[in-house]
Amino acid sequence: MLRSLSIRDVVLIERLDLTFQPGLCVLTGETGAGKSILLDALGLALGERAEAGLVRHGAAQATVAAAFDVDGGHPAEALLAEQGIEDGGGQLILRRIVGADGRSRAFVNDQPVSVSLLRQIGDACVEIHGQFDNQRLMHTATHRALLDAYGGLAAEGATAAGAHRAWRAAVEAFERAEADLAQARREEEFLRHAVDEMEALAPQPGEEAALAERRAVMMHAEKLIEAMNQATADLSAGAGVEAALRGAARALERVADKAEGRLDAALAALDRAAVEAAEAVVLLHRASADMDLDPRNLEKVEERLFALRTLSRKHGVDVDRLPAVLDGLKAKLGDIEDGGGRVRRLEAEATAARAAYVAAAGALREKRLAAAARLDKAMAGELGPLKFGSARFGTRIDALEEGAWGEHGSDAVAFEVATNPGTPPGPLNKISSGGEMSRFMLALKAVLAQADPVPTIVFDEVDANVGGAVADAVGERLARLAVRFQVLVVTHSPQVAARGAHHWRVSKKIDGAATVTRVEALSAGERKEEIARMLAGARVTDEARAAADSLLAGGGAA
Template identity: 55%
Template sequence: MLHRLSIRDIVLIDKLNVDFKNGLCVLTGETGAGKSILLDSLGLALGARADSALVRHGCEKGSVSAEFDLSTDHPFWQILDEQDIERDDSLVLRRVVNADGRSRAYINDQPVSVALLKQAGAALVEIHGQFDTQGLLNPVTHRGLLDAFGNLGDQAKQTRTAFRSWKQVERERMEAEAALEKARADEEYLRHMVEELTQLAPQEGEEEELAAQRQRLMHGEKLIDGMNQAHGELTSHKGVEVNLRNALRHLERIAEKAEGRLDSVIETLDKASEYTSLGIQELERASNEVDLDPRHLEAVEERLFALRAAARKHDVQVTELPNLKDRFEAQLNAVEAGDTALQELRQKETALRTAFIEIAEDLGQKRRATAQKLDKAVNDELTPLKLGGATFATTIQKLDAADWNETGCDKIAFEISTNPGAPLGPIAKVASGGELSRFMLALKVVLAQADPIPTLVFDEVDAGIGGATAAAVGERLGQLAQDVQVLVVTHSPQVGARGNHHLRVSKAENNGQVVSTIRPLSDEERTEEIARMISGEQITIEARAAADTLLNAV
């Protein structure tokens, strides 16, 4: 419920804090006192259009904060959860308007878009006036309200789940059909590619090995020439190995006389001779292994170029060719198995569609039964509200299959006729200003427990009526206030007397400026206010007596 409204520098209000309680709160005051400013301020906090004219003259900006107390399980909190806005003990919607008309919006002091503020406001407060009404006038809300009135929430949820399951498989079937159609169109190409890659038979790491072979074959003559020169240096004349052996023999003959000084020299030269011999053997073997056959080079290049040409053709790296062949084969297998998989999807889709239709049609039948109860309940409320010639009806029309959706197979709308024999039509288009507010009141009384909006505001719902009709309006507002918080701006003493709480809006001059104020009334002050509403500016004894009668009758 709305707990507090704080207004700063809005039109005729300089600084004002208004506390609200649960039940029926009536706001009264003379014409022009500022009741509309209060509603405009509340609308601003709820995301209504900002206007520079709202900022009090001479001020740079104005602001409005609306603080709410909500139960922890109220559906509104889901809006904050979806926006990652932290919950707090209370909820505060705030709007700041600059003198140039620009505005900023906040929820729990976190900056938000005006669109989000408006969404939040619509979930918290519903304002009904003669010319500005929302909520029930929007046909989008009618289906949910009808389901809530008939306790059909679980079946509506089942219908939504069944529709989504059906549509998910339908999308899968359509995607499978498109993929299979494309695969069939590419089947001949795929078979050709698989055959081509099978013949090519690319191997893992083959490109790198072929490139290395090609490099060796291209430089074979240079390798042979260099190795031959090295061999000549090692073996020309007597050769390094022979010279080392001769040197060893000379040293070995005198080794005993050297008293061990030559042992390490002899050992080192002996190893050098051995390594030299091994080196010459390895050099000869490497020389013999050099391939100088140009046909071998041609074969290697032909293979390497074939692999690279295939990679370019398919726009992949050579290393990916083995896997590419596997992918092509998998696509071919999918073509062959596609008919079976597609048939299974079609059967599943048909079954899910049938299940949705059964659930939706059962829900539709229960909605029609619920609609009859709702229509009777609302029509019973119309006569006491001086709308006896009017008719309320819930219209339920079958949708074409193409228009079925997760809410079912029906189009649901609340419609009225204001005169006997006149055709039904949308409430907002058929009802006049005064009738509209009373229609909303009748609907709200019946749908109070089905609608999650915790605070309702009625602006002069009693306009143009009096006597028994005004008393009936007051009675129904009081009845409605047993389920939700109700704020009503009224000029009717019968409605004013019904309030659980009474606020009076007044206007006075303060330091040369006109300022609007709002304050709660005591029991004695309330009697005077009801008397003023009965008799006008001059309050008579009879008016006070009538006021007492009205207040005591509640």
């Protein structure tokens, strides 16, 4: 919900800080006092279009900051996470600065952002009716989701979305296989040659490394044998290293019993050294015997190694991947020889997946039709008391062309209205006056309260050109809506004002040579006086005060 609004140098407002509470918040004041300036300022913070005319005369820039309390799962949090913007710990601050030249900058939690992102986040926090042209509920793009939420169709929607994803995956698999088969048929001769060539070579995983290692050894075989022979000769010179080590050990063993254990470690080391020396000689003889000095064998190793590498370059893969390439080539030939059997199987799977999606989308459509009937009936009950007795609200559900089907089903949903008897229904923006539009949106919001997640709603002049029972009906619906949402309403109706849980008065004062707009939070006594002024006009009478008392006591109904 909107927690506070700070305004600096916007039109007639030099400095203003407002704190808001939950429930129904009303703003009243005489015409021209500056109520629209407050909404203009809030619109700036929400990402609306900035104009140089909003900057107070003589000021370098205008600044507006709106602070919101957001709970876990608020739609704005997902937008923040997507953009890497730091979480404000349950608080969201939207700030806009507009220069005297009309240029503006936007910030979210003190981090610079684009105005379009500011508007996205603002749309998730506040919905304004009657003042701006981009009212969210008027856009048909939102109607399908609102109807689904109203009808509680999350499970049916998820089923349709899953079926659509499965269908698209099956179609893509079929189309890839079909394209691969067509390509394989065009390249059949090459495929057969490539398979024959690769099968003749029969590459094995890990073979390149083994051949390269063997080639390296064979290329240096003479030097290796020379070194091994020299090492063997050195180890065997005279009686040999092993014999010398054994002789040393025997000399120590003769006196070991007199050394009190001091020679035990040396004897053990000599024994190990003698064993290792003997083993080294054996291993050198074995390695020397294993050496291949035949140049023909080296030639064969090199020929195979180079053949494998040539083949890998030809197919554009590492040598170790050649067996997998061979398997793929064989699979393509298998498809050709199978006469396209795999493609036909995938086509059948795609057809079955389409049928499953059509069934899921059809079930979703039936649920939507039922939900639309309930919504239309509920709207009829709301429109009568709001002086729309002759208006007809209807939810239109049209079947989309197959190319437009998607995860949300195969329907286009639009809310329509016919304001006069005998006229066909049309888009919501057929309602011409702003006041009528606000009252109509109030009715729609009252019905969709459980389905629409935006936590703060602003109504501007929702009671325009109505009074008496209609104004009271407007106030009653606003109060009912304020149980679930934070509702801010700019009103000239005493019946609506009396319903408010919090009341501010907007006034215009001359301060020296300047005219300024002020906003005051009203006490109980000041509130009664303001409602009496709204009832009586310029001269407040005792009768008007008594009527104000009656309105406040009756919650708006006189």
